[in-house]
Amino acid sequence: MAAEQTPAPDYGRMVAEARRAFYVMFGVLCLVWALHLVNWLTDYQLSVDGGIRAREPGSLPDLVSAPFLHVNWAHLEGNSGPLFIFGFLAAYRGVKRFLGLTALLAVTSGAAIWLFSPERSLTIGASGLVFGYFGYVVLRGLIDRNLIDSLIGVVMGASFAYILTTAVPGTPGISWQGHLGGLLGGLAGAWIFRERRPKASTAPASAPVPAQSARPGSAPAEGSAALTERQKLLKELDDLGL
Known part of the structure; x- marks a missing residue:
């Protein structure tokens, strides 16, 4: 069985995706x-109307x-820098995948806030997205077995591990529910939106059957090469008894 070959990285496509990710995140920050x-x-009427109210069914659309x-x-200023950095690193492997990841994070962080925040609390902010992008970037390279993404994940994890202290249940003064x-x-999301490669065929290649020389009066062996004209003539004479 032939060994599976890892395709060479398409650096041109990576640069194009990185440029697209930059524009997307710049647009998100502008919005x-x-x-x-x-x-x-x-x-701040938008905050009142669009914030998540814990365990109020009418507030479920506010997860978005x-x-x-x-x-x-x-x-806003405190969230803008991490949002852009982690969002860009999450998006540069594909904007469509990034949009799906963002929808997933809005649901998971918002649902945690809606379910576990104190009664009558109102919660807003992009921190849930920031923590989601952070977790995705740290784990993505290991799941995809991508060296570049693994190195990025190690560097980001080592540099920003301190923010995990604000995702510990019971941390006062912040929405640890949304962070967690x-x-x-x-x-x-690192698993759900992982890189899916086509599976290599595991069936062993069949060896070619060697051609066998035909003798007068004998039938050609299965898989042998075509008989020559002389061999055909000898066989016909043998069939006639000559």
Whole structure:
């Protein structure tokens, strides 16, 4: 069985995807900042209308809007840098996969907030997405067996491991529920959105059957080469008894 060959990396495609990921994340940040400007001008009415209220069925659609809203300018500034860095690293392997991952993180982080936050609490912010992208980037390279992504994951994990302290249940003053839900969603997303390669065939190649020389009066062996004209003539004479 021939050994499976790893395809050579397509660096041109990687550069194109990285450029596309940069534009996508730049657009996301522009959207978040524009929403906050409107939020600020309306005395943060968007936060009131679009925040997640724990265990209120009518607030379930707010799982989609809450990650893009913030409490104040300091909250927005604190999330913008990590959101862009981890979002870009999550998106540069494919924007379509990134959009699916973002939808997954909005659900997992928002559901954790909705289920486990204190009664009558209102929660907004992109921290759940940030933690989800972080978990995805750290684990993706190991699952895909990609050296570049594995190195990125090691560097990011070692550099930002301290943020995991804010995903510990019971941490006061922050929405640890959203952080933990986003982190678990990112780890799950690394498996769900993994690189799927076609399976190599495991059937052994059959060896060619050697050609056998034909004798007068004998039938050609299965898989032998075609008989020559002289061999055909000898066989016909033998059949006639000559």
